[in-house]
Each structure stands twice: as C-alpha cells, then as structure tokens.
Amino acid sequence: MRYWMIATGCALVASFAIACGDGKGGGSTTSTATAAATAAPKPASTELSEVEVAKAYEMRCSSCHGKTGKGDGPGSAALNPKPRDYSDKAWQDSVTDEQITKTIIYGGAAVGKSPSMPGAPDLEQKPKLVAALVKKVRSFAK
Numbered sequence: 736m737r738y739w740m741i742a743t744g745c746a747l748v749a750s751f752a753i754a755c756g757d758g759k760g761g762g763s764t765t766s767t768a769t770a771a772a773t774a775a776p777k778p779a780s781t782e783l784s785e786v787e788v789a790k791a792y793e794m795r796c797s798s799c800h801g802k803t804g805k806g807d808g809p810g811s812a813a814l815n816p817k818p819r820d821y822s823d824k825a826w827q828d829s830v831t832d833e834q835i836t837k838t839i840i841y842g843g844a845a846v847g848k849s850p851s852m853p854g855a856p857d858l859e860q861k862p863k864l865v866a867a868l869v870k871k872v873r874s875f876a877k
C-alpha cells in the first residue's frame with residue numbers, strides 16, 4: 736500500500752514532467768509544467784559551457800592542431816600530412832560543417848584524408864559537443 740502510494744505520487748509528479756525524487760522540493764507550478772511539456776525533456780545541466788568545449792578541444796585536438804588551431808601542436812611534428820591549419824580560409828570555404836562533423840567522429844580516413852587524424856566514435860553520442868567543436872574549428876579562421 737505504501738509502495739503503491741509512492742509509485743502513484745511519482746507518476747503524478749512525472750506527468751508534470753518534473754523528475755521524481757530530485758530533492759528540489761517538488762513545488763510544481765503551472766508555468767513549469769507548461770514549459771516542460773513543450774520543451775525537450777533535457778535538464779539545463781546538459782547545456783555545454785564554453786569551458787567544457789575548450790577543455791574538450793584541449794584534450795582531444797590541440798596536441799595536433801595546436802592551441803590556436805594552426806596545426807602546430809606538439810604532436811604535429813611527426814605527422815605527414817600536417818594537421819589541418821584551421822586559420823586557412825581557403826580550406827574553411829572548401830569544407831561543409833557536415834564534413835567537419837564526420838571528420839571529428841569518424842576520423843580523416845572517413846573523409847578521404849590522412850588516417851592520422853583520429854576519429855572519436857564516442858562523440859557520436861554527444862552531438863552537442865561535436866557541434867560545438869565544429870564551431871570552435873570555424874572560430875579559428877575569424
């Protein structure tokens with residue numbers, strides 16, 4: 736009986752799209768319920784901060800592409816061809832965001848480029864981060 740009541744309570748709360756048991760008091764108001772019903776069911780915490788994107792770039796890309804995106808990171812010396820210099824406007828104009836996205840997730844080989852550009856298949860699950868990295872790559876040319 737007790738369990739049944741708790742479960743029903745959760746279901747009721749959940750129907751207002753408010754997570755059950757998040758310890759935030761659960762004081763649901765009509766406005767949050769309406770907003771939650773129309774918005775995607777993603778909590779704000781999944782939004783990426785600039786810091787997170789910068790960190791991801793630094794951890795995953797800058798060793799080769801360099802902090803300023805010129806393709807001169809410490810790992811670039813041994814590479815041939817060299818990592819892409821993102822500040823190269825002609826290159827920027829020649830690629831689509833889709834191609835950059837594909838390069839980031841599946842690696843150079845997937846777009847007919849050098850296989851020494853590694854893929855990051857785990858990012859397939861993080862389209863927001865990939866989109867942010869594409870933006871970051873674009874930003875180096877400005």
Ligand code: HEC
Nearest residue numbers: 795796799814816817818819835838843848849851852853
């Ligand atoms: C191990 C070194 C290395 C790392 C780490 C690396 N890259 Fe690259 N990347 C390369 C190389 C080498 C190329 C050049 C490939 C070519 O021109 O054939 C390249 C090319 C690219 C290109 C250009 C593809 C094209 O169509 O010309 C993009 C975009 C790119 N990398 C993005 C990234 C991003 C974003 C990251 C981090 C998530 C990253 N790379 C991490 C080595 C690396």
